[in-house]
Amino acid sequence: MNNQLLEQLEQIVGKDSVRLAEPMSRHTTFRVGGPADVLVTPDRSALAQVVALCKKEQTPYCIIGNGSNLLVGDGGIRGVVIETKGALNTLRADGERIVAGAGALLSQAASRAASQGLSGMEFAAGIPGTVGGAVVMNAGAYGGEMKDIIESVTVLDQECREKVLSVEELELGYRSSSILKNGYIVLEAVFHLAAGDAAQIKARMQELAGQRMAKQPLEYPSAGSTFKRPEGYFAGKLIMDAGLRGYQVGGAQVAEKHCGFVINRGGATAADIVKLMEDVKCEVERQFHVTLEPEVKMLGEF
Ligand SMILES: Cc1cc2nc3c(=O)[nH]c(=O)nc-3n(C[C@H](O)[C@H](O)[C@H](O)COP(=O)(O)OP(=O)(O)OC[C@H]3O[C@@H](n4cnc5c(N)ncnc54)[C@H](O)[C@@H]3O)c2cc1C
Incomplete structure (x- = not known):
């Protein structure tokens, strides 16, 4: 990794958000994986700049969330790993909607929904990924999937422009989406839920957590x-x-x-x-x- 690129990355995301030779075993739930040349944790505006820089310098980059669906090789990752968890974890409720940054944990988004008395995310509470990773994978469990609750998703396209995609445009299938195919990056998702009873929603989440504990x-x-x-x-x-x-x-x-x-x-x-x-x-x-x-x-x- 050349020094000039490193300096530019530090300028964009701040020195503390750039880690060199970072063991990926620290960033995957498998606790496996060799070192990434560089790992950065940008916020939303810095992320676009990091991607633009990598493209300009022809440096490979990849995006990770909570690393809960990843197997990283023992040789590690060449280029820049962009981690959304950390600086992209905004979360807010807006009527029947939950608006979540890509780096927010799905469990946090589900828990916010429950506190707001919003039903629909119960199935997702125990999936240990980020919102971005869950959208890309169309994560699902216990009869529910992300497709059922997504209203729209804001992505960064290949030209580093923000674009809002409807659920249809995401082409969500079994553990697949158009995002992976097109090389987009998820920045934010809007979930449209239904008004429900907070206590009942929490009870259902606890019941499903119990099933996970018993079987997994x-x-x-x-x-x-x-x-x-x-x-x-x-x-x-x-x-x-x-x-x-x-x-x-x-x-x-x-x-x-x-x-x-x-x-x-x-x-x-x-x-x-x-x-x-x-x-x-x-x-x-x-x-x-x-x-x-x-x-x-x-x-x-x-
Ligand atoms: C104990 C356990 C239980 C699990 N149970 C379930 C389950 O019930 N149902 C289920 O579906 N999955 C389950 N999973 C798998 C995993 O949690 C999900 O696939 C989750 O959605 C992955 O999210 P992540 O943030 O960890 O993504 P990562 O593993 O970090 O990444 C997965 C893929 O998404 C891409 N990606 C991540 N973030 C973005 C982004 N912002 N923009 C573009 N691409 C991105 C990555 O490049 C990679 O290709 C489980 C995993 C574990 C460890």
């Missing part, structure tokens, strides 16, 4: 469901039926509590996780002729 290996680092749900099947059940419960490669393991999760039992490397995912994919294919596709996003050098 939340005591270990992971990135949630490792594979997408194949049409007509459940990835976790296929993996369990293949006899892979507890299967381990180095520090990575198919969780005993829920075979859909790969967990870091301690000291796992990205290479361990990749090898384990490949083994699982091969075995499920061999036994059931079903192809598992990763849900986790791979970033950096493996």
Whole structure:
């Protein structure tokens, strides 16, 4: 990374918001990943300037939220990692709407909705991502998905212009959106919810949190469901039926509590996780002729 670029980044985001050789294991819920050359945490206006600078200098950049759906390679990430969590975490209620910055945690947005007596975000309260990451992934759980509650999303387009997209324009599908395809960056989302009873909304959130605690290996680092749900099947059940419960490669393991999760039992490397995912994919294919596709996003050098 050249010094001139670093100085310019520091001018844009401030010295304290620029970290060099930053271990990505600190920024992913898997607790895995080598160093990013540079990691910055810009606010909304600085973010556009950082992207414009990277484009001008032909320096690669990528965007992360809470790192809860990411597997970062042991070789780390070349170029600039832009983290939204931190400086882009605005949150406000406006009638039946919650307006949230991309870096706000989904759990915080859901909790604000509950306090305002707004129903619709109950399903999202236990998803450990940011609003930006959840929009991009069309995160969902317990019969709900982001698509059901998004009214509009403000993005930064490839020319670094802000653009407001309607829910239709986001083309939200199963863990997919037009944002990833077009290389947009989510800046803010507006959720349109329905008036409800605050106590009931909170009770439903607690009930779902209890279900998560009972079924998911939340005591270990992971990135949630490792594979997408194949049409007509459940990835976790296929993996369990293949006899892979507890299967381990180095520090990575198919969780005993829920075979859909790969967990870091301690000291796992990205290479361990990749090898384990490949083994699982091969075995499920061999036994059931079903192809598992990763849900986790791979970033950096493996
Ligand atoms: C214990 C556990 C349980 C989980 N349960 C669920 C669940 O029930 N349902 C579910 O859907 N997921 C679940 N997940 C996965 C994960 O929390 C979601 O996919 C979440 O939406 C990812 O958000 P993030 O901010 O962590 O995104 P990251 O992991 O940081 O990024 C994910 C992708 O989004 C991109 N991205 C992030 N922010 C932006 C932005 N502002 N603009 C453009 N691109 C961006 C990244 O480049 C990357 O491609 C779970 C994960 C864990 C660890």
